[in-house]
Amino acid sequence: MLSHRISLLSESITVAISSLAKELKAQGKDILSFSAGEPDFDTPEAVKKAAIEAINGGFSKYTAVSGAPDVLKAVADKLKRDNDISYKPSDIIINVGAKHSLFSLFQVLLNHGDEVIIPSPYWVTYPEVVGYCGGKSVFLPTDDASAFKITPTQLKEAITAKTKILVLNNPSNPTGSLYSKDELSALADVLKGTDVLVIADEIYEKLLFDGLQFTSFASLSEDAFQRTITINGLSKSAAMPGWRFGYIATPNKGIIDALKKLQSQSVSNVTSIVQKAAIPALDGTIDEDIEFMRKTFEKRRDLAADALNKIDGISVVKPYGAFYLFVNTKDICADSMKFSKELLEYAGVAVVPGIGFGMDGYFRFSYATDEKSIIQGIERIGEFIKKNYGK
Ligand SMILES: Cc1ncc(COP(=O)(O)O)c(C=O)c1O
The missing domain is CATH 3.90.1150.10 (Aspartate Aminotransferase, domain 1)
Structure with missing residues (x-):
């Protein structure tokens, strides 16, 4: 059946x-x-208040598939302010949590047999969805001796003619490991001259310790910007897991158009109220x-x-x-x-x-x-x- x-x-x-x-x-x-x-x-209270205002203000109609214009602008402004990446609102699509962002992305990107490089240990959803979409996960093992981080040599040796994507979750679930700017740059150098896309899952970016600074993969260089698809959301940093708000940003219009097509035939848009509630979580109000x-x-x-x-x-x-x-x-x-x-x-x-x-x-x-x-x-x-x- x-x-x-x-x-x-x-x-x-x-x-x-x-x-x-x-x-x-x-x-x-x-x-x-x-x-x-x-x-x-x-x-946070400011998020709840924005949701209540959206309800009372009657913000209850369908929005555009990728998100309401002011919410897309809030995401673009956040990515500029916090992450030093210049995305246009039209480079962004809002999804029902970052898990949905990843599911949709693998749906529109993978053909049968495409290889996806995933550092291990990994968040379990990656290989599950890659397999569901016909792709093949290629795991790069790490351990506590390497602080659970892959090396440029490991990455270089894993790339084949079938490699389509590298998934980089920084900081990581389940290890909490964090790549520095230099480490990310060394990985980005390996990718130069290849067609490998990077899915940068940066959902834990705000939870950083010991005064360390976060670097977004897409902010490293023009080359990194073009090949990176940035994933983020509000579940972890804004304590909003049940609200379901995630997003994808990429300058690749073909990818965004494909994602919009898929979303238009599935969930249509993220709950209008949740979109409005996300604004104070993105614009610095709840810092x-x-x-x-x-x-x-x-x-x-x-x-x-x-x-x-x-x-x-x-x-x-x-x-x-x-x-x-x-x-x-x-x-x-x-x-x-x-x-x-x-x-x-x-x-x-x-x-x-x-x-x-x-x-x-x-x-x-x-x-x-x-x-x-x-x-x-x-x-x-x-x-x-x-x-x-x-x-
Ligand atoms: C690494 C990673 N990415 C993405 C997600 C998805 O988060 P959400 O769908 O709640 O936005 C999670 C949640 O556990 C996660 O750990």
Whole structure:
């Protein structure tokens, strides 16, 4: 009854862990969860107010497919101000979250057999959607020794006549790793003279620590600008995951026109109210809220990374961005699914197994939760390891 196409997609491996966590919670067990992929903060007041004003003002009709003109302008202005990239409003399309942006992009770009280079560990949606669209994922492995970053040599060796796209998620989910401007430039140099497009997923750009500055791939040079498709959204930086607002920016008119065609025959436009609510999240109005959240995440990163590194048998590289730690358990257990399931069953702590991101021997610990839970949870992890792995 079902299409062959849908059989190409698998449900996230992490669903197994979160279903088990829910089941245990329903049985009345005390479960601490560090599996969240979203900020624990509420959406800033200015955003809520803009949404209410849009509702009361009757902004309830269809908008243009790519977005209402003032919202497209707000995105273009944001990309100029924050990212030093000069996009025109017509270079932008607004989608139902950045996941939808990526889904649509792969739909319009990939032909059967096209290769997409993806640094690993990776956010699981990339290879799933690449496969669904007929493409082939080519993974470039990294580990904690390289701070989970690919090298120019790795990239050069991976490029073939079939390579169509490099996906660069900076800062990264699940590792929090961050490429510096020089590192990005070295990767951009490898691409010069090729037809490889770059999908720069910059959704965690605002969550940066230790005073580091973010560099957008498209801002590196004219060559990088032309080959880059910038993806961003408001789920992480503006604490708006449920609102569903993401966007794509590229100077390539052919790509934007194809995306508009696809969107016109699917969701038409992003909810009009959400579009209006996005303006204060883009124009600097909520910068103080963002800074408060960023500082809080930085404090929690220090707390969690330091506490996890005190546990014998596991280690974590302190990352510079996002709100995740990718913890190495290889010395005690290389099977991340087994480790995560037992940690949940015996210690009541939910983390995401590394295998869900293409890399066994690690787990992802999200610190998008309160300090008290972080302290308690890590204590439980320490006790669990001592008891079960004799360290
Ligand atoms: C790396 C990365 N890109 C994109 C997204 C999609 O975000 P959204 O669809 O909520 O905008 C996520 C969400 O987890 C992510 O981690």
